[in-house]
Amino acid sequence: MTTANVGLWLYENSGGAQIEAKMINALKERNIMCFNNLNLRDAYARDGKIICNGMVMEELDLFLSYNAGQQSQFQVYLYEAISRSIPTINNYPAFALSEDKFKTSYLLNNHGIATADYRLCHKNDMEGLKLAMREWGGRVIYKPTDGWGGAGIVKIEGEHALDMLVPFLSRTDLRYFYLERFIDYDNTDYRVDIVDGQYIGCYGRKAPKDDWKTNITSGGSVFLREPCDEVVQLAIKAAAVSGLEIAGVDIIYDREKEQFVVLEINGIPAFATPEQEQMGLNFNQKKIDAIVNLIDRTVHLAHAKVA
Known part of the structure; x- marks a missing residue:
């Protein structure tokens, strides 16, 4: 039945x-x-x-x-x-949160989880933009607050480059600028999959030569990577704070601050592709089982509330 x-x-x-x-x-x-x-x-x-x-x-x-x-x-x-x-x-409020980089970082910071240093400015706040540039050693990352796959992310080096970019951005319908401090890291990250508060699996991504973005759609490559317990626990905590039932947490190591940092939380983290499974990524079945358990429990809880 x-x-x-x-x-x-x-x-x-x-x-x-x-x-x-x-x-x-x-x-x-x-x-x-x-x-x-x-x-x-x-x-x-x-x-x-x-x-x-x-x-x-x-x-x-x-x-x-x-x-x-x-x-x-x-x-x-x-x-x-x-x-x-x-x-x-995922539940919609958590999904919507994960789609916004500023709101995600803001919430994580409020719960004591390290993220990239950021600054959200009104589009006309040129002094605020330049102040961030000076405070962070002349290198910043401009990111759209929404979007995925590294689209629209630009590294800005020096105030002259900022002066050249801002007039172009000012002609768009953007209401604000979101900047992050450029983090000194080894051009690799951890993608940690969490389902229903449970650690599912992890792999690494590496930026292509002469680039710094690890996103696969930006040319990054996947490699086998075992996370330490600190990375796993950080990912579990970040997923819990976000409210996502299914989350892919991107973590890098900040060499300057000597700490792990949560860069983003993805509400639709991909399963391993057949090619990635052949290279040793073997968490798909565990992820399927966890999602099935989550669905089963959720629908039964909903039925119990109605009854």
Whole structure:
């Protein structure tokens, strides 16, 4: 007898379709029926309901949204609305937080978790921008507060470079600038996967030669890396503070301050690709099991509250 109906939207490339199939089979064994391919890009709303591919989303017991590459403003807009009616994974407030680099760093700092030194300035606060440049030794990183994969991130070296960049940025619709101190590190990071407060796995990413960004979409490469306990515990704490049920925490070692620093928290961390599994990244099954357990527990808790 089916105990719950769950909606899924997972990425399909890089092994995603196989991951989804395993997840669906595991949930079926627990009498949880899955409805996949619920891409909210194809949805519409009327009469208090959001309908996607014939499915009334509010009639589901849970919706798992796990596709960063095809995410759109419309999809996220409906995701927020749905989250007010049924449980979602990730929960929308935590997901929205993870999409904003400033708000994430702000919250982590307030809970004693080290991040890159940052400064958020009004777009016309040139003196504030230059002050940050001076305080941080003439090198800063400009980042859009949203976005992923390293898109739009620029290293600025010296006030002259800042003077040249700001007029261009001022012509955009940006309301503020978000800057971070450029961290002296070895051009590698830790990507630590956490699900439901549980450590799942870790790998390293390395920036290409003559670059400093480790993101795969920016040319970075993956390598096997075992984290020390300090890195694991830092990732678990950061995920808990963010409120994310599923999180990929990016951590680097600041050689100047001699401490580990949380750079970002990703709310849709990818599974290992088939090629990465061949090189030894073997956490996919553990991650699937943890997500299945999380879904199972969440829908049963929701049913218990209704009862």
